[in-house]
Amino acid sequence: MEAFINGLSAISPQNTFAEEKLLQEPGEYCDVRFIKCLEPQYSGFIDPMAARRMSRIIKMGVCSAIKCLKDAGIRNPDAIITGTGMGCVEDTGKFLISIYENDEKLLNPTPFIQSTHNTVGASIALALKCNNYNNTYGHRGFSFESALLDAMMLLQEKQACDILVGALDELTPDLFTITDRLGFWKKVPVNNLCLKDSKSRGSIAGEGTAFFALSRHKSEKSLARISSVMTFFRPENITELQNRITSIGKPDLVILGINGDPQGDEIYSHLRKGIFNDIPALYYKHLCGEYDTSSAFALAMASGIIREQRVPDIMKLDDIPVGELRNILIYNHLRNVNHSAILVTSC
Amino acid sequence: MEQLVQKLKEEIITALNLSEMKPENIDEKAPLFVDGLGLDSIDALELTVLLEKKYGLKIQTSEEGKKVLYSVRSMAEFIRENNKG
Numbered sequence: 001m002e003a004f005i006n007g008l009s010a011i012s013p014q015n016t017f018a019e020e021k022l023l024q025e026p027g028e029y030c031d032v033r034f035i036k037c038l039e040p041q042y043s044g045f046i047d048p049m050a051a052r053r054m055s056r057i058i059k060m061g062v063c064s065a066i067k068c069l070k071d072a073g074i075r076n077p078d079a080i081i082t083g084t085g086m087g088c089v090e091d092t093g094k095f096l097i098s099i100y101e102n103d104e105k106l107l108n109p110t111p112f113i114q115s116t117h118n119t120v121g122a123s124i125a126l127a128l129k130c131n132n133y134n135n136t137y138g139h140r141g142f143s144f145e146s147a148l149l150d151a152m153m154l155l156q157e158k159q160a161c162d163i164l165v166g167a168l169d170e171l172t173p174d175l176f177t178i179t180d181r182l183g184f185w186k187k188v189p190v191n192n193l194c195l196k197d198s199k200s201r202g203s204i205a206g207e208g209t210a211f212f213a214l215s216r217h218k219s220e221k222s223l224a225r226i227s228s229v230m231t232f233f234r235p236e237n238i239t240e241l242q243n244r245i246t247s248i249g250k251p252d253l254v255i256l257g258i259n260g261d262p263q264g265d266e267i268y269s270h271l272r273k274g275i276f277n278d279i280p281a282l283y284y285k286h287l288c289g290e291y292d293t294s295s296a297f298a299l300a301m302a303s304g305i306i307r308e309q310r311v312p313d314i315m316k317l318d319d320i321p322v323g324e325l326r327n328i329l330i331y332n333h334l335r336n337v338n339h340s341a342i343l344v345t346s347c
Numbered sequence: 348m349e350q351l352v353q354k355l356k357e358e359i360i361t362a363l364n365l366s367e368m369k370p371e372n373i374d375e376k377a378p379l380f381v382d383g384l385g386l387d388s389i390d391a392l393e394l395t396v397l398l399e400k401k402y403g404l405k406i407q408t409s410e411e412g413k414k415v416l417y418s419v420r421s422m423a424e425f426i427r428e429n430n431k432g
Contacts (some may be wrong), residue, residue, distance in 0.1 A: 050387060052364040106400050108362075109392040 001152045004222045004347065006162075007072025007213035009064040010300040011037050012288045013192075013206060013317040017064065022219030022304035023312040026287065031189035034176055034205035035289045040069055043193030046293040050127065053110055055090040057170035057209070061120035062127055065166055065211045068127075070223055072213030078160035079133035080121050081151050083143035083167045086175065087117035093122045093174045120168050120209075133160065141338025143167065144293040155216045166211035171289075174206055184290070184335075186260070192312065195260035195286035203259035206289015210296035214305075218347055224306040226299075227327075228343040235339055238270045244274055245331060246344050252325050253292070253311070255298050259290045270330070272317075273278020280322045295332045295340055302344040304330040351423045359419065362397045363390050375419040383418070389418055398422070402430050 010016040013035040014027050024128050029035050037060060045063040054062065061082070069077065094111035113119075118136035132156070137146035144167035154160040179185065184247040195204060214226070228248050235241040254276050258267045272281055288297040305311055309330055311322050326346045333339040356370035363386065377383035380391070394416055396405045404426065405410045415425040 048367060050365065053389070102400075105398055108396055109389055113389065 001228070002345075003152050003163075003214040003216070003217050003226045004304050005157050005224050005226065006215045006219050006221045007068045007070075007074070008211065008223065008300055008303055009068035009071060010210035010297060011040065011060045011064050012208040012210070012267040012297055013037055013261070014287050016158050016300060017067070020102070020342075022301065022308055022310070023287070023314060026312070026314040028195070029192040032192060032204060033180075033185050033189050035192055036171060036173055037207055037209075046127065050123075053114070054123065054146045055071045055088055055114060055170075057088055057090065057168055058114060058120055058123050060170070061166065061168045061211075062123050062210045064209045065120075065124045065164060066127065068166070068211035068213050069164060071299050072162070072215075074164075074213055075164050075233075076128060076130050077132065077162050079135070079151065079154055079214070080124050080130060080165045081135050081137070081163060081165045082118070082121040083145070083147035083165075083293055084117050084120070084138050085138065085143050085169050087138060088115050088119045088272045089175050090172050090270045091115040091119070091172055093172060117228075124164070140339075141292055141334030142231045142233075142340060143230045144296045144340070145340045146231055148226065149231075152226065155214065159218070161216050163214045164211060165214055166209065167293035168209040169207055169291040169293045171205050171207040171291065173227040181320065190260070192289075193285045195331075196258050196265075196283060196317070198260040199262060201261060201263065203264075203285065203290040204293065206285070206291050208288050208291065208294070208297050210293075210300045212299065216298060224303045224345045225345045225347050226342065227345045228341070230341045232339045234337055238267070238274070241267070241339065242271065244277050245271070245329075245341055246328065248341055249327065249328040251279060251329035251343065253280050253282065253305070253322060253328045254329045255282045255284055255302055255315070255328060256317070257285060257294065257298070258317070264333065267295065267333060267336065278320065280311070280320040281317040282311065283317055284315060287314070292334060295330055295342065298330045298332065299342060299344065302330055302342075306344060306346050348423060348427060351426060352419055355423050355426070357417055358397060358401060359394070362393050373419060375423075377418060379416060379418055394422070398426070402426050404429050
């Protein structure tokens with residue numbers, strides 16, 4: 001089971017949407033507890049009459065999807081599959097507040113209609129006038145991986161040739177407040193580029209969208225190939241985790257989901273001392289923050305690294321020499337519940 | 348009446364997030380849907396909510412809705428005729 005990545009586009013707290021080369025000018029955020037996306041100009045990507053109704057995450061999702069397809073030279077994909085942990089939170093918040101404030105009466109339809117997890121997938125289909133397979137996965141830390149698995153199975157079964165797969169999650173003030181109460185985020189602001197050295201509990205919140213044009217066929221536009229996607233729920237111990245990860249094969253480089261929370265990062269430390277001890281390691285959450293579908297940002301980074309055969313210094317965790325990059329393993333976990341591994345290979 | 352039309356135009360711009368539109372760009376007699384402003388069925392629901400929230404007026408039937416929501420002028424006439432308070 002494999003899929004060629006023939007185009008990608010990501011909107012993130014880094015300048016990923018506009019930069020042609022990977023992380024040319026890494027974004028530094030001083031004294032932050034969350035980082036938010038650098039939004040592009042939407043005109044040129046989204047019809048203004050449609051955009052007026054869209055929340056920020058819908059605009060970001062549709063815009064990155066359209067750019068991804070343009071880059072891949074695809075007008076109408078055979079399927080649109082999205083993954084999102086939290087869906088369209090801003091509209092959900094508006095709708096719930098409206099219910100509360102108006103005593104469950106006179107509710108505006110737009111936030112209700114746009115509050116679902118599949119709003120972005122549907123909005124992309126409307127923009128493209130695409131009536132093909134359209135599915136959205138809302139599986140917390142597995143959301144993006146589930147979308148990828150669905151796409152790869154469709155490609156393997158030859159039910160589709162070109163598929164648009166994407167991930168999206170937004171951070172709103174309400175979501176930050178609620179998740180802050182749950183202890184997800186650092187209480188004291190930090191510099192994002194020093195995240196891995198932070199000793200305090202929690203991470204920094206983030207958000208982003210990333211879309212990939214996947215195909216059964218290699219083309220001159222192919223950046224990389226997804227060779228394997230694996231998810232595992234609450235592994236019992238580190239041995240089980242190591243056994244599962246090693247079954248994917250030995251990579252030339254690993255990209256880890258280190259998020260600056262000592263408790264969760266302990267797992268990565270174990271792996272770096274164990275199965276990854278002689279493999280160059282990178283991390284990425286200091287660049288995008290922590291969110292349910294951050295592994296999609298990591299996949300965009302891995303694709304860029306393979307294409308450019310260059311590792312941005314800002315992502316490095318060690319000085320282990322990097323040779324030819326053929327296989328990159330992305331390993332991430334969300335609060336030790338949802339663990340996933342994605343193997344990205346050169347074409 | 349002219350004051351009401353102007354106010355209604357501003358409320359419609361806010362309710363439907365027509366941020367690039369100014370009240371003077373809206374022809375009060377032009378159809379709101381398909382032609383004219385090019386609004387759609389979701390906008391019709393938003394305008395129905397607007398009438399009820401701001402003016403306490405309910406549209407009773409879909410036929411009445413078609414008539415009332417035809418243009419800004421027809422909405423203003425509906426408000427003037429029914430909003431005695």
